[in-house]
């Protein structure tokens with residue numbers, strides 16, 4: 275409902291306005307939602323393609339909205355970026371995720387240290403507190419830096435100057451892994467990769483989608499094969515996302531990809547799910 279002129283109860287076209295009202299409503303509700311604890315995190319396993327073991331998980335944030343139910347990040351991350359709330363929200367996600375990884379490691383001393391991947395928005399990259407907040411959280415929680423991987427999208431780093439790369443370089447020197455997320459969707463100069471402090475390429479889902487049909491598109495296969503060869507030559511590990519079938523997983527393993535993520539293994543879920551999956555493959 276929109277108030278127009280003197281008539282406060284005049285109704286606007288509900289279909290036309292629903293989206294705008296929701297966007298505006300969601301934007302103004304964000305800060306209180308963070309304060310009230312309406313956000314939560316789901317974890318999606320990252321699986322070693324070589325032996326099928328669970329190596330860790332990616333943290334994916336959700337909003338349990340009191341009226342709209344569970345909202346995915348596509349509904350609110352961009353809004354949080356516009357208002358700057360992404361900085362405290364991102365810090366909260368980082369702290370929760372680091373704490374969760376520490377919990378997993380304590381419960382699985384022998385399963386090999388489970389690692390945690392956390393998405394970083396471009397706004398967090400330019401925020402001066404990024405390095406000090408990250409160091410502070412890792413130290414306070416007691417998680418080793420090499421158990422953390424920060425995912426930055428390829429598009430956030432396109433044309434990045436040294437000022438933008440400096441905090442990532444500092445984190446990489448401390449042992450934090452940096453992954454180039456959604457790789458292959460931007461237009462990065464492949465030679466430029468050497469300049470970036472990244473240790474993981476995360477191949478975008480669009481590549482795995484090309485392998486959905488059988489037989490897979492031979493051009494897609496060639497492209498992935500080329501990217502894997504380039505990445506390994508540069509000492510980068512390759513993670514593939516959006517793996518939905520066993521046939522895709524097998525093909526990606528044959529192409530030399532290192533790590534996989536997708537519905538074939540597990541949907542994003544609560545932290546105990548990951549614990550159970552990791553435990554299952556450590557014992558059987």
Ligand code: C2E
Pocket residue numbers: 318333334335346347348351364367393394395455456515516517518535536537538542
């Ligand atoms: P992303 O980083 O590319 O994350 C992967 C997305 O693919 C997730 O969507 C995940 O649920 C989905 N996915 C995983 N496996 C499959 C599969 O096999 N098939 C298909 N079709 N989809 C799959 P989600 O959770 O909706 O997240 C969307 C995006 O929101 C993420 O894309 C990421 O860019 C952003 N995001 C999520 N959490 C955070 C966060 O804490 N901070 C920031 N800045 N961004 C976040």
Ligand code: CA
Pocket residue numbers: 332393425455
């Ligand atoms: Ca990601």
Ligand code: CA
Pocket residue numbers: 455456476478515
């Ligand atoms: Ca991605």
Ligand code: CA
Pocket residue numbers: 456478479
């Ligand atoms: Ca993606």
